[in-house]
Amino acid sequence: MDRKDLIRLYLDAETTCEQEQELAASFATTPPSDEEEMTVYQMMQAVRPIELPELPEAGAEYDRLVRPSRVRPFYTWGLSLAGVAAAIAAVVLFAGKPENPGIPVTPQNDYTDLIQQIAFLSNFNPAEAENLEFKPVGDGFVMTAHFPDGQTASYILTPLDGGKSFNLVALNK
Amino acid sequence: MEKTLETELTEIRPKVLATALKFFRASRLDGDPEDVVQDVLLRLWLTRRDGVQIQSAEAWAVSTAKNSCISLWRKKGPVRSGVFPEWLTDGNDASTPIEQSEAERMADEALERLPAGTRRLLQLRATGLSLDEIAAITGRTKGGVKTSISAARQELMKTFKTK
Numbered sequence: 001m002d003r004k005d006l007i008r009l010y011l012d013a014e015t016t017c018e019q020e021q022e023l024a025a026s027f028a029t030t031p032p033s034d035e036e037e038m039t040v041y042q043m044m045q046a047v048r049p050i051e052l053p054e055l056p057e058a059g060a061e062y063d064r065l066v067r068p069s070r071v072r073p074f075y076t077w078g079l080s081l082a083g084v085a086a087a088i089a090a091v092v093l094f095a096g097k098p099e100n101p102g103i104p105v106t107p108q109n110d111y112t113d114l115i116q117q118i119a120f121l122s123n124f125n126p127a128e129a130e131n132l133e134f135k136p137v138g139d140g141f142v143m144t145a146h147f148p149d150g151q152t153a154s155y156i157l158t159p160l161d162g163g164k165s166f167n168l169v170a171l172n173k
Numbered sequence: 174m175e176k177t178l179e180t181e182l183t184e185i186r187p188k189v190l191a192t193a194l195k196f197f198r199a200s201r202l203d204g205d206p207e208d209v210v211q212d213v214l215l216r217l218w219l220t221r222r223d224g225v226q227i228q229s230a231e232a233w234a235v236s237t238a239k240n241s242c243i244s245l246w247r248k249k250g251p252v253r254s255g256v257f258p259e260w261l262t263d264g265n266d267a268s269t270p271i272e273q274s275e276a277e278r279m280a281d282e283a284l285e286r287l288p289a290g291t292r293r294l295l296q297l298r299a300t301g302l303s304l305d306e307i308a309a310i311t312g313r314t315k316g317g318v319k320t321s322i323s324a325a326r327q328e329l330m331k332t333f334k335t336k
Contacts, residue, residue, distance in 0.1 A: 011330065013323035017301050039333040043326065046280035049300040052216055058243035059236055065246070066199040 003030075007040050020044075081143070081157065085168035088160075129153075142171075178221055182214050182309035185231050189213045189238045196242040203249060207312070211293070213238045214310040218302060283332040291325045298322055 006023045009015045015023070024044055032038040129145040140158035147153070154171040176184075193206035213234050220227060227233045284292060290311075297307045304322075308315040 011323065011326050013304070013319045013326065017298075017303055020298070021301075035334065036330075039330055042276060042280050042333055043329045044299075045277065046284050046329075047295045047299045050215065050296045052212065052219065053244075055216075055237065055240040055244050056247070057240060059239045061243050062196060062239035065243075066195050 003037065007036065010040065081155070081168050088167055177305075178218065179303075179305040179309040181230055182217065182306065185217070185234045186210060186214065186309070186312060188231055189234050192235050192238040193242060196239070196246075200242075200246055202242070202246055204245065209238055209241045209245065210312075211310055212241050215297070215300070215302075216241075218306060218310065219300075222301070280333065283329055286332070287325055287328070291321055294318060294321050295325055 003026050006015065006019055010020060010023055027041045032041045129147055131146050133144045135142045140156060143155045143157060145153045156169045156171055158167045160167055189210045190206060193209035196202065197206045216237055217230060217234055294307060297310065304315050304318050307318045
């Protein structure tokens with residue numbers, strides 16, 4: 001195949017890698033003979049192969065940034081708490097409402113706060129926290145999650161049914 | 174039956190992307206995890222081309238993805254923009270003085286005007302990858318890769334001719 005044919009195929013991206021190497025090699029031995037050949041030659045010169053820099057051995061650093069090991073033991077615990085809260089919310093929302101049809105909304109049965117708590121919990125990811133603190137308060141605990149950006153989120157856990165389950169309330173974030 | 178390299182790259186791609194995504198989320202690194210994926214898959218391709226034996230390509234790729242993420246992190250840090258992965262600029266630091274002819278400078282300018290993704294396709298091709306392999310690395314279809322490369326070459330031809 002002569003160079004003109006190769007150039008036509010090259011411009012249509014129909015050439016194989018070997019044909020493109022052949023075309024490049026032909027310019028090394030025979031200079032471009034017209035404007036089209038010169039343009040293709042310049043283009044081939046301009047598009048250089050990618051050279052990748054050496055990478056550091058940094059698996060441990062990756063793991064430290066992605067999954068702080070000290071938080072790991074609390075991950076399952078945190079998710080369990082969120083699950084408990086969601087279950088309580090579900091009971092209140094779905095079991096409580098049908099028994100009181102037509103009752104006007106009052107501060108006592110307004111579920112806005114509860115929905116906000118669920119929204120807080122859905123954003124709560126203990127894996128992102130640098131650490132979690134538990135402080136006993138009365139019968140329950142205040143749990144504070146400290147995040148790497150300096151933010152904190154606090155939750156109050158109060159025991160229900162003599163400690164068989166817990167009520168989890170988001171205080172702030 | 175032995176897997177082709179492009180099949181291997183396609184199978185590994187989601188694992189590498191997940192590794193990169195996890196890091197970008199956790200570290201709030203500014204940029205595109207897809208850059209890490211393409212960097213890692215290209216490294217795997219180059220390693221295979223050089224005949225280096227890899228026991229588990231998937232484990233190798235995930236480990237390389239972690240290293241690539243940290244490399245980016247060290248260069249960029251969290252939430253900053255305007256810095257591209259070194260491999261996207263051919264490893265040339267913009268501050269490195271390079272003596273160029275006028276024709277080379279104009280050619281580089283014409284190349285710079287192409288969208289980054291298209292430029293990357295041309296560079297991958299110039300590195301010696303087949304259309305199938307480029308498709309596997311970039312997550313695009315072979316037809317899409319071919320069309321983009323052809324259109325970019327035609328565009329560069331027009332640009333070069335008018336200079």
